[in-house]
Amino acid sequence: xxxxxxxxxxxxxxxxxxxxxxxxxxxxxxxxxxxxxxxxxxxxxxxxxxxxxxxxxxxxxxxxxxxxxxxxxxxxxxxxxxxxxxxxxxxxxxxxxxxxxxxxxxxxxxxxxxxxxxxxxxxxxxxxxxxxxxxxxxxxxxxxxxxxxxxxxxxxxxxxxxxxxxxxxxxxxxxxxxxxxxxxxxxxxxxxxxxxxxxxxxxxxxxxxxxxxxxxxxxxxxxxxxxxxxxxxxxxxxxxxxxxxxxxxxxxxxxxxxxxxxxxxxxxxxxxxxxxxxxxxxxxxxxxxxxxxxxxxxxxxxxxxxxxxxxxxxxxxxxxxxxxxxxxxxxxxxxxxxxxxxxxxxxxxxxxxxxxxxxxxxxxxxxxxxxxxxxxxxxxxxxxxxxxxxxxxxxxxxxxxxxxxxxxxxxxxxxxxxxxxxxxxxxxxxxxxxxxxxxxxxxxxxxxxxxxxxxxxxxxxxxxxxxxxxxxxxxxxxxxxxxxxxxxxxxxxxx
Amino acid sequence: xxxxxxxxxxxxxxxxxxxxxxxxxxxxxxxxxxxxxxxxxxxxxxxxxxxxxxxxxxxxxxxxxxxxxxxxxxxxxxxxxxxxxxxxxxxxxxxxxxxxxxxxxxxxxxxxxxxxxxxxxxxxxxxxxxxxxxxxxxxxxxxxxxxxxxxxxxxxxxxxxxxxxxxxxxxxxxxxxxxxxxxxxxxxxxxxxxxxxxxxxxxxxxxxxxxxxxxxxxxxxxxxxxxxxxxxxxxxxxxxxxxxxxxxxxxxxxxxxxxxxxxxxxxxxxxxxxxxxxxxxxxxxxxxxxxxxxxxxxxxxxxxxxxxxxxxxxxxxxxxxx
Numbered sequence: 001x002x003x004x005x006x007x008x009x010x011x012x013x014x015x016x017x018x019x020x021x022x023x024x025x026x027x028x029x030x031x032x033x034x035x036x037x038x039x040x041x042x043x044x045x046x047x048x049x050x051x052x053x054x055x056x057x058x059x060x061x062x063x064x065x066x067x068x069x070x071x072x073x074x075x076x077x078x079x080x081x082x083x084x085x086x087x088x089x090x091x092x093x094x095x096x097x098x099x100x101x102x103x104x105x106x107x108x109x110x111x112x113x114x115x116x117x118x119x120x121x122x123x124x125x126x127x128x129x130x131x132x133x134x135x136x137x138x139x140x141x142x143x144x145x146x147x148x149x150x151x152x153x154x155x156x157x158x159x160x161x162x163x164x165x166x167x168x169x170x171x172x173x174x175x176x177x178x179x180x181x182x183x184x185x186x187x188x189x190x191x192x193x194x195x196x197x198x199x200x201x202x203x204x205x206x207x208x209x210x211x212x213x214x215x216x217x218x219x220x221x222x223x224x225x226x227x228x229x230x231x232x233x234x235x236x237x238x239x240x241x242x243x244x245x246x247x248x249x250x251x252x253x254x255x256x257x258x259x260x261x262x263x264x265x266x267x268x269x270x271x272x273x274x275x276x277x278x279x280x281x282x283x284x285x286x287x288x289x290x291x292x293x294x295x296x297x298x299x300x301x302x303x304x305x306x307x308x309x310x311x312x313x314x315x316x317x318x319x320x321x322x323x324x325x326x327x328x329x330x331x332x333x334x335x336x337x338x339x340x341x342x343x344x345x346x347x348x349x350x351x352x353x354x355x356x357x358x359x360x361x362x363x364x365x366x367x368x369x370x371x372x373x374x375x376x377x378x379x380x381x382x383x384x385x386x387x388x389x390x391x392x393x394x395x396x397x398x399x400x401x402x403x404x405x406x407x408x409x410x411x412x413x414x415x416x417x418x419x420x421x422x423x424x425x426x427x428x429x430x431x432x433x434x435x436x437x438x439x440x441x442x443x444x445x446x447x448x449x450x451x452x453x454x455x456x457x458x459x460x461x462x463x464x465x466x467x468x469x470x471x472x473x474x475x476x477x478x479x480x481x482x483x484x485x486x487x488x489x490x491x492x493x494x495x
Numbered sequence: 496x497x498x499x500x501x502x503x504x505x506x507x508x509x510x511x512x513x514x515x516x517x518x519x520x521x522x523x524x525x526x527x528x529x530x531x532x533x534x535x536x537x538x539x540x541x542x543x544x545x546x547x548x549x550x551x552x553x554x555x556x557x558x559x560x561x562x563x564x565x566x567x568x569x570x571x572x573x574x575x576x577x578x579x580x581x582x583x584x585x586x587x588x589x590x591x592x593x594x595x596x597x598x599x600x601x602x603x604x605x606x607x608x609x610x611x612x613x614x615x616x617x618x619x620x621x622x623x624x625x626x627x628x629x630x631x632x633x634x635x636x637x638x639x640x641x642x643x644x645x646x647x648x649x650x651x652x653x654x655x656x657x658x659x660x661x662x663x664x665x666x667x668x669x670x671x672x673x674x675x676x677x678x679x680x681x682x683x684x685x686x687x688x689x690x691x692x693x694x695x696x697x698x699x700x701x702x703x704x705x706x707x708x709x710x711x712x713x714x715x716x717x718x719x720x721x722x723x724x725x726x727x728x729x730x731x732x733x734x735x736x737x738x739x740x741x742x743x744x745x746x747x748x749x750x751x752x753x754x755x756x757x758x759x760x761x762x763x764x765x766x767x768x769x770x771x772x773x774x775x776x777x778x779x780x781x782x783x784x785x786x787x788x789x790x791x792x793x794x795x796x797x798x799x800x801x802x803x804x805x806x807x808x809x810x811x812x813x814x815x816x817x
Contacts, residue, residue, distance in 0.1 A: 047527075057530040065527040072520050200523075203516040260504060260512060484676025485716045490723050491675055 004244045012087040019084040027149050027329040037326055039141050040372035042067045045193040046322045049135040050373055052128035054319040058374030068200055075204040076197045079187055080241030085140035086187055092176040093183035101223055107182055108225040114188045115272035117195040119280040124192050126281045130288035132346045136323035138192050146325040147172025160334045188228050198238035207237050209261030214254035221246035221255060231255060234267040296344020301486040303476035305342045306353040308367040309360055309384055309393045310377035313482050320375035323349040327367035327376055333358030355459030355475050360395055362422035362458060396457030397479035397488055398450050404472035407445040411437050417448050417461035417473045427454035452489045540669040546689040546739045551577050555812040557771025559780060562817040565746045566614035571814055572770040582739050583688055585623030590686035591615055593646060594694045594709050597755050598635040601645050604747035604762040605755050607694045609645035611744045616653035628682050631712040632660035658682050665715035672731040678715035691738040695745045695781040697753030701725045701794060704754050705781040706741045706774055707733035726793030733803045741777040743769040745784045769811055775804025780811045
């Protein structure tokens with residue numbers, strides 16, 4: 001029966017490598033149209049969260065239903081066969097463990113506190129109902145993408161530094177290290193996606209079948225059990241990752257995996273307390289509004305909260321962004337970074353553009369292409385630039401700091417911002433003057449002015465401004481297309 | 496020993512388990528279909544109704560009355576254009592939109608005179624209005640504006656509900672042109688009849704604040720950018736908001752330091768009220784009270800070009816003093 005494990009290992013390896021490869025290609029700026037967000041599209045936690053928070057299941061996220069149907073058929077095969085974080089933990093749990101068989105049996109027993117993940121799920125879903133979507137915090141796909149691409153890879157030579165990346169990396173590493181002590185601790189106790197899939201696994205058709213007449217209760221089936229679901233006795237099908245390690249472990253061949261086996265007796269203790277679940281919901285009803293009242297950009301626009309082009313209005317954006325960080329990996333100039341304080345507590349790790357680190361490339365629409373949830377709308381280049389005849393998509397407006405600008409304040413010629421300005425005609429234009437310099441000789445100066453009707457807020461001017469550290473021209477969010485209340489100038493008169 | 500794990504499933508249990516799994520699968524599928532890309536179909540802007548009533552035959556388009564008692568002036572002027580019964584029917588919801596922009600006292604003439612507002616409320620109630628709502632989105636603190644203008648006390652005593660800017664709900668509406676994207680006070684959109692009750696006063700940018708500019712007070716956040724092109728913006732507002740009646744309050748007019756005023760030296764007591772169904776004729780009458788040439792005001796010429804009304808002072812029947 002070892003072949004079962006080999007087949008599973010092949011699946012795990014395939015999906016892990018696919019996940020890593022897609023993420024690496026995305027971060028490397030691969031311009032091919034690869035299915036970068038295919039894992040995130042199939043994420044039922046995001047799908048359910050979005051339906052509750054935003055009342056919509058956008059586009060490709062409908063693939064999540066396929067994963068639910070798979071779970072209804074086979075149980076939590078996603079956890080045991082597909083999930084990259086599950087596979088990474090699976091590997092980590094086998095490194096340096098050196099557990100004796102007896103210890104393995106103990107560590108793979110079901111513990112009541114593994115129900116914590118159910119309460120986490122309840123909190124996230126109630127929070128979503130309140131309009132604040134926080135599932136991405138512990139969603140294994142978002143968590144892994146963030147930890148790898150924003151965290152660990154940044155430490156590699158030539159890596160792109162990400163403020164706060166240490167936090168993402170630390171969370172991922174912590175989960176892997178914990179797996180050395182309790183295998184798949186995250187899956188067993190914390191993963192809200194696993195908890196959600198567990199709800200569906202209770203109805204699964206295929207599951208572990210145990211012939212009690214053959215079973216000697218030796219416990220060998222728990223030596224390598226990943227889910228701590230106790231295949232002997234009252235098997236907890238909602239905890240089972242379907243790793244099938246128990247099948248070949250059984251010396252009496254009493255275990256199998258079959259369609260519609262007879263059900264084992266119910267566990268002596270329920271798997272989670274309804275009272276605690278209701279309590280969690282009540283606590284969330286209190287804490288959720290506190291998160292929303294944390295002073296992000298929801299009620300009043302913030303100058304430094306510059307969202308990617310095509311981002312939904314802030315209130316809607318926070319209902320749909322799962323903080324997967326794919327847009328941040330996709331941004332070719334490295335302009336998109338996790339929000340630390342710009343978007344309030346509930347917007348932590350959502351994407352913001354930091355023009356000193358990168359700029360919004362004029363015709364580039366990659367962030368919207370990879371966004372799995374539609375928090376950033378898919379744009380065409382023609383739509384984004386306004387070359388289709390409409391208004392260009394603006395993310396903000398540039399402002400000249402006349403006290404720092406070389407031609408304005410220092411009597412020194414400079415034209416970099418105007419040179420870089422991508423719009424046609426350019427949003428940056430010059431007031432030309434000839435003034436006597438310090439030595440009395442006339443200096444011809446071209447002083448930059450910003451035309452707010454043309455500026456899209458792309459930020460390349462700020463990025464390239466030679467006035468270091470704090471640029472003499474900088475963008476703020478005013479004028480962004482997504483928020484009609486944050487408009488700066490009047491719309492052009494209708495023709 | 497009986498091994499329950501080797502017993503075959505009964506047909507009953509087989510059907511039960513298959514159907515429960517099927518039911519969950521079906522529910523997931525139906526849910527996905529129901530919610531898939533749902534946002535795209537939703538959205539939608541609230542329409543701005545046309546609150547005007549059909550033409551009055553031989554009745555004048557507008558009438559102006561003079562006298563020391565503002566309430567009497569209003570009654571006479573409304574009588575002259577057909578009486579309130581022509582405009583408000585039994586059971587209707589009426590919104591009265593005075594200018595309550597500023598934390599000023601009535602004698603400072605920055606807001607509509609409270610006696611005019613209160614009398615208007617009484618006339619609407621007398622005509623059978625189910626509810627009369629007095630509202631404005633003030634520039635200063637709305638509670639102070641409504642209190643110190645005297646409008647909150649006078650209007651609520653006359654039987655109106657006060658909805659100040661702090662209590663008002665703003666919703667996306669089908670506003671176009673320069674105001675597109677700015678939200679509109681929901682109470683106004685829900686009204687059967689709307690009466691615009693501006694005060695005639697000076698404005699530093701547009702030179703005069705009259706009736707059409709008073710619609711600024713039903714707009715939400717973002718309205719301040721309209722000052723970038725004030726004449727066109729005001730004319731656009733006049734084209735989008737078509738009131739049942741315009742009541743132009745010139746009990747006192749503010750001639751300088753507008754639109755807030757302050758000094759009583761800038762206030763002139765005129766003691767007149769004009770009422771009309773032609774908003775632009777009322778606008779012209781207001782400008783004349785300030786000693787301005789109506790044709791020199793950009794928003795009036797723009798509004799005339801848009802056909803909002805007739806910019807003709809002769810349309811306003813002068814009822815003289817009582």
